[in-house]
Amino acid sequence: MNNNSIKTVGIMAQFSNPGELMKAAEKLRDSGYSKFDCHSPFPIHGMDKAMGLSSSSLGWVVGLAAIIGTTGALGLQWWTSTIDYPLVISGKPLFSFQAYVPITFAVGVLLSGVAALIGMLALNGLPRWNHPVFNSDKFEKVTDDAFFISIEAEDPKFHTDETIQFFESIGGTNCELLQENQ
């Protein structure tokens, strides 16, 4: 690899507090930027609206998993005790749905829980251990007490100088280019 193949993939600026970050996000949204992200050490209430994001679709993933889990567990219990090896136990009907409730519920919850974590990671494109924002030294503070906005170069409105100027006009400091070796 040599220096020639370094490519600018975005610009990042720092903001001083959650309020500034949110204002900046609103301004970016209003001026037509779409591929930007606001980094903060904790979730900020109302930021989705400020950035113009829709709400998460994770619920559908989990709902599907819950349906698969419950029907699967009920199906297994039904099949094993009425079809595969019918056994009369304590004089109750072979398909005693009452007694199958606890396991049906537990498996439904188990699959939903797994789906919630894996689905969240998948929607977030994680795990992804390498990302241009990590190339910035200042960015280490994002998990401590710093607030950043990054704009991707793929954004149609992206223009290196103009974007930096825009950042500065809305209170961003420490603007820097995010670069990546090709």
Place this chain on the structure above:
Amino acid sequence: MKFDSQTYRLTDKGRFGSITLIVGIIGLILSCVGWFTDSQQFYFSYLTAFVFWLTIALGGLFFVLLHHLVGAKWSIVIRRFGESIMMVIPLMAILFIPLLFGLHELYLWMNSEVVASDHLLQGKSGYLNLNFFVVRAVLYFVIWTVLAFLLNKYSLQQNQNPSPEQIKKFRIISAPGMILFAVTLTFASFDWLMSLDAHWFSTIFGVYIFSGSFLSLLCVVTLVVIRLQSNGVLKEAITKEHYHDLGKLMFAFIIFWGYMAFSQYFLIWYGNIPEETIWFLHRWEGSWKSVSMLIVYGHFVIPFFVLFPQVTKRNKAVMTVMSIWILVMHWVDIYWLVMPTLHHHGYHLSWIDLATFIGIGGLFLHLFWRIFTAHPLVPVGDPNLEQSIKIVS
């Protein structure tokens, strides 16, 4: 209906009060006719209707106790609803009197010849006897009335002259009040409902009745709020967030009720001991089977799936329909607890069921409305009122 959003008072109370009063009186007159035509049916219908409305009033008391105990903020704007509903309890005490004349028809164990030939009932006669029954009933109503009056008194005082004193008082009353409430509700449900079949027993019965009680209270509050707002009342004070919170609570208590109902049924079904299963067998006989299934689906499955998504809890139309539906189901639930004692082989709806229902209900709602509209509709003296209005979930 006219509303002054500065003082939170209704300047024109509308016709709701007079309509309910007329309906209530007509209902009670019809009930009297019912008593002359079929006194046994009357007493059972009356007990069903009475318990239905009483559980709502007790739900109101619980709501206020809980509100003060946890220092909740979101529910401040609807606190007056709970307070006004619980203030109907004295009326319920008066309406309990007719039942005293029908105890021999309602409760088999009240008849000494039955007890004389029943070994089990003899063993229980230390608890199940007429005098103690009446003493307990008086005690329950005294406790509930005193709690309701005290809480209401300091609430009105807070409107006039807000100080930290009242908040302290609320706390001091609520903590022991909650214990008294739990004990009295439990034993009242044993006395008035469980002892209809005096052989049968279930330790969870009191909690089961409680779960339905609070659930129906939530439905009543939701309905009243929606009705008021469609008349332009409290439009700014009660927001979508409050609906959402009410909806979430409703959803939680649907599950809570289902959990209690299932625990009771499931353990008895599994243990399969005749002295316990007989109670469910009675409710599985003839057309009672359909009522049992209706409760499973109507009181749990349908509301569960309807109230599951976020959007439905924030939708007034859905919440209206669902509240009415759950209240109907609550009535079916009480009916299902009471009536198999009278009609063994299947349900048998009578016009007296309806007459007693609207009779008690009319008076209940009339009194509620009078108490509610006599004061500002929200606790204007509460220091956290602003916060409650602005709450975001």
Place this chain on the structure above:
Amino acid sequence: MNKPAENIAVSSEDVPLITGGQTFSSITEKIVGIIEQKTPKTWYLAIGASLSLLMVLMGSVGFLVWEGTGIWGLNNPVGWGWAIINFVWWVGIGHAGTLISAILFLLRQKWRTSINRFAEAMTLFAVSCALIFPGIHVGRIWIAYYMFPIPNQMDIWPNFRSPLLWDVFAVGTYFAVSFLFWYTGLIPDLGTLRDRAQTRIKKIIFGILAIGWRGGNRQWRHYERAYLILAGISTPLVLSVHSVVSTDFAVSILPGWHTTIFPPYFVAGAIFSGFAMVMTLSIIARKIFNLDHLITLNHLEKINKIMLLTGMMVGYAYSIEFFIAWYSGNIYEQFVFINRAFGNYAWAYWIMISCNVVVPQLFWFKKLRRSIPIMFIASILINIGMWFERFVIVVTSLSRDFLPANWDYFSPTMWDILTFVGSFGLFFTLFLLFIRVLPMISMTEVKGVLPEADPHHSTGESHE
């Protein structure tokens, strides 16, 4: 018209959750500081003691596998002894963690943020301890896989109608979902550890565990939803787990076991004991690591209130059970309860009543609710009481059931006691390792409840 009085401090909620003028970075420093500082000598002492106890556990389990369950005090009719008592007790303790993380989250109780992380960890370790007991109780532990839905050599499936199998699913799911919940909560904090790591090995390990967390709002959006969903499904789960455990007893027809209030009664007891354990641990932790500003007296007072509430619920269940036993008119039912209170195990019954019903009454008084020594002792007594509750349920009902000719007195052997004591070794070893390597308080969530975290705090009409 009346104006609400403006400056009435109504409730403890109005007192700041976190005291001592903390900022975002001081919280990071404080919490990560616990891990980054040189290992304190007391930690070595503690882990040494815990490891010794763990050896005791391994020894007694080893001997059990070698010799069989005959080494325990089990007899006929008491076929379920300490193993099941310990199982229920440990699972119960585990309940507070998920309750704090899930139910209090849904109820928007912000004070939970200071204690939820280590309460969740406590859940995981308590459930691990619990899982040992049914595992070793099967006797021939090499065929423990019989508990899983796998047909055996004769092609017979496990009995899905048995509460013991429900336990496997319920407790297994509980462990798994609690773990997922705990890990989800940890991800942003693992990012902090990654960004602060000094050595390459730490950077790699925490880097892998943090799976590339960037703290972007596009990530927070799904993350918060995932957290909400996990809280939502954990809430019914936590209620169901102890309900299922209660069915181990309640679906039988044994007097004292078969009663309909068992599921909610067990759940209330579990929350009660779990909070008592959280209390014990948080008092120790805040003492050793100087966390007074993060786990404040207000937090502890709230826990005490919850213990008072759940203690009353447990007391309610005891009374209703007793009343209904009389009311039922069933002589066996009546005998069991009279026997519990006045029979040969009356001592255990009265320990249970004093610790579970009498001791929490102290918390009616604000002074006592805010006194560290009182709450420390009370929390330990409550856990003793809750152990005896399970002892009373298991042993009294079994030792004197329907047929007097079958009656026998149960006493534990040395191995019963050593196994139980040893399980503390496992619990504390895991717990000490946890507080040494991972942030024991959620930095992300504590920062989120600081007033500065509100975007409207630092802008607008701010007077700064």
